[in-house]
Amino acid sequence: MDQEQAVSFLKDIIQIKSVNPPGNETAVAKKLKSLFDEYGIETELIEYDDNRANLIARVTGEQDGPVLGLTGHMDVVPIGENEWEHDPFGAEEENGKIYGRGACDMKSGLAACASAMVSLKEEGLPIKGTVTLFATVGEETGAVGARQLTEQGYADSLDALIIAEPTRNQVNIAHKGALWPQIITYGKTAHGSMPDKGINAVIHMNEIIHRIAGGDWEWQYEEDELLGGATYSIDVIKGGSNTNVVPDQCFTNIDMRTVPSQDHNQIIEQMQQVIEAAKEKYPDLKADIRILNDQSPVKTSNDDSFVKLVQDVVKVDGSAELGGITAYTDGSQFKHAQKEFPIVILGPGETSTAHQPDEYVEINKYLDSIHLYKEIAKKFLS
Structure with missing residues (x-):
């Protein structure tokens, strides 16, 4: 050839x-x-x-x-x-x-x-x-x-x-590895003029994101001589259906790029701990974590x-x-x-x-x- x-x-x-x-x-x-x-x-x-x-x-x-x-x-x-x-x-x-x-x-x-x-x-x-x-x-x-x-x-x-x-x-x-968690919060709809009758999934998501970006999240790793450090980026957020409706669901997608010193299961456990901590402020907060991509x-x-x-x-x-x-x-x-x-x-x-x-x-x-x-x-x- x-x-x-x-x-x-x-x-x-x-x-x-x-x-x-x-x-x-x-x-x-x-x-x-x-x-x-x-x-x-x-x-x-x-x-x-x-x-x-x-x-x-x-x-x-x-x-x-x-x-x-x-x-x-x-x-x-x-x-x-x-x-x-x-x-x-x-x-x-x-x-x-x-x-x-x-x-x-x-x-x-x-x-x-x-x-x-x-x-x-x-x-x-x-x-x-x-x-x-x-x-x-x-x-x-x-x-x-x-x-x-x-x-x-x-x-x-x-x-x-x-x-x-x-x-x-x-x-x-x-x-690097890739771990793409999606966090979903669940609320309860209500008329926008009566927000106290509903549970706002966007507000709850905001609290979780604030804790991740604000320092509650412990991003632990040993820097690699070839790959450098691990990174994460909050890249997608979506919630609500209309201006006059309290949102009953919200999700965010996070792109995490990991290095060999990290364990993906431990990272997921740490994210769950962040969600549990957010319940201290919002006891009615409900959330799940779904993994969209998991590459070692x-x-x-x-x-x-x-x-x-x-x-x-x-x-x-x-x-x-x-x-x-x-x-x-x-x-x-x-x-x-x-x-x-x-x-x-x-x-x-x-x-x-x-x-x-x-x-x-x-x-x-x-x-x-x-x-x-x-x-x-x-x-x-x-």
């Missing part, structure tokens, strides 16, 4: 509208399958929902040996309300860049993994072991595809995993032999300094496989363009990543 073919394939999958919601990733999975079928590479489709299927592909060597996993998600976020200069699904090429939704996050990484596997197959390398690609659904809304594959045991055979999220081909060995932080030791191997490959062409990213990846789910294995995040694309209008990937970075994945596979499976 030459460079022209690799670029053409990337453009093809950018043009597929796998926007999540709803996803429609099956079209991408079938495009990948058709490529692998052409080169005699084993594939398996694992249905998640209507028009949503994960794909697994395997290139196996002549001898038994370790299993290297490559993974990328097939869904992309909506194009947003702001105007684009380029067609979001046109895969337009200009000044050494390919533009389109998902060009950076992360169809370029996914296409690079697929292209690397095809090249390994073409070259007939006498590797031992297996390279396995996981093309997943629903990473953008909770890593649901990776969760399904992990729960069904597909990741249990892995000895190492590369997540092809955009890092400009820099080596990352950690990412990931961190691999910088002394891990696989990390050293990846660094050795990358530093030939650029910097191999280790880093971490603030967003979560499918690694949050794959780390729960039956066997522990190192996870490295390495892929083309500039993270600052992800989820933005006129998202793009630099073609040279995309092609470089294909080379990196091939060289890593050769060394790991030699």
Whole structure:
């Protein structure tokens, strides 16, 4: 598979509208399958929902040996309300860049993994072991595809995993976790002119938020040398139905980004304690906590032999300094496989363009990543 073919394939999958919601990733999975079928590479489709299927592909060597996993998600976020200069699904090429939704996050990484596997197959390398690609659904809304594959045991055979999220081909060995609690308060409706006859769910929510933002919330963590500190942001609040009706329900959504020293269950318990404390002022306060998203932080030791191997490959062409990213990846789910294995995040694309209008990937970075994945596979499976 030459460079022209690799670029053409990337453009093809950018043009597929796998926007999540709803996803429609099956079209991408079938495009990948058709490529692998052409080169005699084993594939398996694992249905998640209507028009949503994960794909697994395997290139196996002549001898038994370790299993290297490559993974990328097939869904992309909506194009947003702001105007684009380029067609979001046109895969337009200009000044050494390919533009389109998902060009950076992360169809370029996914296409690079697929292209690397095809090249390994073409070259007939006498590797031992297996390279396995996981093309997943629903990473953008909770890593649901990776969760399904992990729960069904597909990741249990892995000895190492590369997540092809955009890092400009820099080596990352950690990412933050995500915990998205939704707090709901329940009141009682009444006419707005007789507020004493009702129970105001918005007032009760205000008390909870005040206690979280005002210092009652104990945000405890040990700062991580790669990820920094944990963060939280109160990003959604909604309550009430009309100006003249006492609101009987209110909810708020909080985005928490956690570091390895934190335990998500303990955080939820602490939030419950804040709610209980708010009842001291409002004894009739009633509230629930629902968890909208729960993704574990990931961190691999910088002394891990696989990390050293990846660094050795990358530093030939650029910097191999280790880093971490603030967003979560499918690694949050794959780390729960039956066997522990190192996870490295390495892929083309500039993270600052992800989820933005006129998202793009630099073609040279995309092609470089294909080379990196091939060289890593050769060394790991030699």
